[in-house]
Amino acid sequence: MDRVRAFKTVLWSILGLAASVGITRFVFGLGAVTNLTDQTPWGLWIGFDVVSGVALAAGGFVITATVYILGKEEFRPIVKPAVLTAFLGYIAVIVGLMFDLGLPWNIWHMIVFWQHHSPLFEVGWCVMLYTTVLLLEFSPVPLEEASRYAKIRGFLMKYRLLFVILGIMLSTLHQSSLGSLFLIMPYRIHALWHTPILPILFLISAVGLGLMMVCLESLVTSFLYRRHTELQLLSKLGRAAAWALLLYFIVRIGEIVIAGDFGLIFNGQWESYLFTFEMLFAVIIPMILLFVPAVRRTLTGMWVCSIMVVLGFVINRINTSGVSMIRNAEGYFPSWMEFAVSAGVVSAAILAFMFMVEKFKVWEYKACQRDEEADPHAIAHFDRASQAWLGEPDYSGRIKYSLAFIIAAAVGFALIPGSKIYSEGKVSNPTSKARGGDTLVVDGNRDYNYVVFDHKTHEVNNGGEESCVKCHHMNRPFDRQSGCWECHSEMYIESDAFGHDWHASPNGGKLSCDECHAEGIFRSAENTKKCSECHNDLIPADAAIAIEKYNARSYVDAMHKMCIDCHEIKTVELERAGMTQCAFCHDQEYNIRDILVIDDLEERFNQNWLIVPLKK
Amino acid sequence: MKAILTDITKCIGCNQCVIACKNTYNLPSEIPRHWQTGDGLSARNWTTVIRKPDNHFIRKQCRHCQEPACATACPVAALHKTPEGPVVYDSHKCLGCRYCMMACPYGIPRYDWDQPIPYVRKCIMCYPRIKEGRQPACTEACPTQATIFGERDELVAEAKRRLKENPDKYINKIYGLHEVGGVNVLYISDIDLDCLTMGRDLQEYPLPKTTSAAMNSVPFVFVGMGAFMTGLHWIIKRRMKLQNEKENGGANNG
Incomplete structure (x- = not known):
């Protein structure tokens, strides 16, 4: 049982990790844990948990159809595990969907508010009904344990054929309708994945995939519980799957050829490689291998083929549900937290499966049953006389599992990036260079005593594009072109360029004191953090004036310093006298009302407009 | 059928429409977040003005398709097309599947990604105001009449008149007249409006048709x-x- 215990410990750890992420998701919203955006509203949770999950659970209806409709009694031993896999698979789909839905407590709305044009409405209903049918199909197995349920069991067994047929009808519908979901987005999904026959492709691949999933499940449980593998049966399933894959291959490639998109497969774009990889991995290679009897009659061959098909079609489903447009989507890639939840849902389903096979006769026997005669202490029991457990206590694994779960959950909580939660998704706002005009009117006093500033000439004389940062040294966060006056707001005294109250306010920056002021030191402007430590794009790297602290010079000082300092240097360099004189800039040659483009000059000046472009 | 016509050549990018919208619905101010797209639309900005080179400004909002893909996609009919024209949203029905966001050919609906109780958000063409007989807040606020509200037929006629009067000024096309079965927010422009359609050419067939064969x-x-x-x-x-x-x-x- 060591394999089983080790495997369960791993599963419980994954579940712990998923639990931490799941709780965070419900407390802080989807943005706190996922990389989903307004442009890619569906991600891994839909592509894997839901769309792949339903397809992976297709084994149930395929195997029941084989046994009950086609009358192939030889497959009866794998009916129960296949139905159980399907049932737990559907439960996992519903649970996975709960994490993805924004308002999961409203899921019952589908029963009340009908919208029969929606493929999702149909999928939802079919999944609900089919899960119920699967429950009815499987419940005779646990009911077998207690004789008082014999009547119910007898009733369920009597109508089993009806359930099987209902199951096939519902499965056909929703397996194909999962494909119909994507028909409505031809502009979103790449032409290699989007075809009008998506529902048919989804149904065919679900049959092939369902068969191979049954194989994989059988192989894995044989390995874990060291039981005999029904290789004979599995290779027959493999052959059937190969035919399904061949049909899928012909239909899919045929459709692409007819639609005239064949060139897209080889055009060397990212999608073409993705498509080629998907087809080779999921369809072509396993199909060829499965057609070779020597391969499908070996354990290794079946392992390889089933893993390839399962993984390959998971990739196919994820591609179809939106990742094939990864480049349009500015590179959505799931966060580790999304992977953790998906893995956690699968782990929970596997644990439930293991519980069922250990407690009930899913196979011909219970998984944990041992030979009592050969090893009488193998099955643990509590001996009342000696007040001690004989054999291994049946809770022996539980301590390990709970520890694994709790530690993983703790690690998960520690790893979840707080920045993503507490910043509520804020990103650093890029500051861009000012656009500038040819000629500007600078009027710091707002008293119409302006300076006409020839921006173009200054730009050209100081080195073109690269000269911007000589004067324009910062933009305020979230602003694209801050006017000088926005920081140098006082004419003659230093002003506050830093909104202290805003940064400390819970509605604003939400910063605690010690995030800027070091502990234990007198809190003053002088010994705080530099602005640029957080706003790392506030000041261009090559800016001539480096601003580090909160205060801004008075407007006059700032302007004069910047202009006069430069003019003093230039007047020597260019040997041009008068450049440093006041009247060189402050002349009153123009009538300002003649030269301005803006009609509502008065109003704009009152609104603190400092710089307005001039008419040519 | 009510509609909005936006004339790109008249827009001066003053953002009055955006402010009017935000004031009407008490939308809080927005800061950049990692889930936003570049166009400025978000759960708190239902309309936005995209700046383009050479002083061109393109107002982006829900197009209120005549046969909306979002309403067809919604499994609980939380989104539906009203007879007056707007496509409106009922947050009480929504279950948060975001299929509408996937289905929209213009990529318009936005999500409250930071909320534990999130809703889908988009322009509703001020449906409550239309029912009162008033025009939407954005068209009322526009100082240059760049975006105007009226009956769709009249606006189409007006757009055609402008195209005919100034054939050199405009691209000879009414954006939204036929694409995806016709929409109720129309544009005429002197620059290409690719940025409104996720970069793909939209065909004339309505999107609900794509699923109807399978659903029927x-x-x-x-x-x-x-x-x-x-x-x-x-x-x-x-x-x-x-x-x-x-x-x-x-x-x-x-």
């Missing part, structure tokens, strides 16, 4: 599959029975 065949597939399986079962059972009888009979005779 659902009952037939359901019943057909049931009949087929029952029939198959009956035939196979009968064959096996006959074979058994034959074998047994043969054994008896022998």
Whole structure:
């Protein structure tokens, strides 16, 4: 049982990790844990948990159809595990969907508010009904344990054929309708994945995939519980799957050829490689291998083929549900937290499966049953006389599992990036260079005593594009072109360029004191953090004036310093006298009302407009 | 059918429409977040003005399709097309599947990604105001009449008149007249409006048509599959029975 215990410990750890992420998701919203955006509203949770999950659970209806409709009694031993896999698979789909839905407590709305044009409405209903049918199909197995349920069991067994047929009808519908979901987005999904026959492709691949999933499940449980593998049966399933894959291959490639998109497969774009990889991995290679009897009659061959098909079609489903447009989507890639939840849902389903096979006769026997005669202490029991457990206590694994779960959950909580939660998704706002005009009117006093500033000439004389940062040294966060006056707001005294109250306010920056002021030191402007430590794009790297602290010079000082300092240097360099004189800039040659483009000059000046472009 | 016509050549990018919208619905101010797209639309900005080179400004908002893909996609009819024209949203019905966001050919609906109780958000063409007989807040606020509100037919005629009067000024096309079956927010422009359509050329067929064939065949597939399986079962059972009888009979005779 060591394999089983080790495997369960791993599963419980994954579940712990998923639990931490799941709780965070419900407390802080989807943005706190996922990389989903307004442009890619569906991600891994839909592509894997839901769309792949339903397809992976297709084994149930395929195997029941084989046994009950086609009358192939030889497959009866794998009916129960296949139905159980399907049932737990559907439960996992519903649970996975709960994490993805924004308002999961409203899921019952589908029963009340009908919208029969929606493929999702149909999928939802079919999944609900089919899960119920699967429950009815499987419940005779646990009911077998207690004789008082014999009547119910007898009733369920009597109508089993009806359930099987209902199951096939519902499965056909929703397996194909999962494909119909994507028909409505031809502009979103790449032409290699989007075809009008998506529902048919989804149904065919679900049959092939369902068969191979049954194989994989059988192989894995044989390995874990060291039981005999029904290789004979599995290779027959493999052959059937190969035919399904061949049909899928012909239909899919045929459709692409007819639609005239064949060139897209080889055009060397990212999608073409993705498509080629998907087809080779999921369809072509396993199909060829499965057609070779020597391969499908070996354990290794079946392992390889089933893993390839399962993984390959998971990739196919994820591609179809939106990742094939990864480049349009500015590179959505799931966060580790999304992977953790998906893995956690699968782990929970596997644990439930293991519980069922250990407690009930899913196979011909219970998984944990041992030979009592050969090893009488193998099955643990509590001996009342000696007040001690004989054999291994049946809770022996539980301590390990709970520890694994709790530690993983703790690690998960520690790893979840707080920045993503507490910043509520804020990103650093890029500051861009000012656009500038040819000629500007600078009027710091707002008293119409302006300076006409020839921006173009200054730009050209100081080195073109690269000269911007000589004067324009910062933009305020979230602003694209801050006017000088926005920081140098006082004419003659230093002003506050830093909104202290805003940064400390819970509605604003939400910063605690010690995030800027070091502990234990007198809190003053002088010994705080530099602005640029957080706003790392506030000041261009090559800016001539480096601003580090909160205060801004008075407007006059700032302007004069910047202009006069430069003019003093230039007047020597260019040997041009008068450049440093006041009247060189402050002349009153123009009538300002003649030269301005803006009609509502008065109003704009009152609104603190400092710089307005001039008419040519 | 009410509609909005936006003339890109008249827009001066003053953002009055955005402010009017935000004031009407008490939308809080927005800061950049990692889930936003570059266009400025978000759960708190239902309309936005995109800046383009050479002082061109493009107002982006929900296009209120005549046959909306979002309303077809929604499994609980939380989004629906009103007879007056707007496509509106009922947050009480929504279950948060975001299929509408996937289905929209313009990529318009936005999500409250930071909320534990999130809703889908988009322009509703001020449906409550339209019902009162007033025009939407954004068109009312526009100082240059760049975006105007009215009956769709009248606006189409007006757009055609402008295109005819100034053929050199405009691209000879009314954006939204026929694409995806026609929409109720129309544009005329002197620059290309690719940025409104996720970069793909939209065809004229309405998107609900793409799923209707599959959805209409659902009952037939359901019943057909049931009949087929029952029939198959009956035939196979009968064959096996006959074979058994034959074998047994043969054994008896022998």
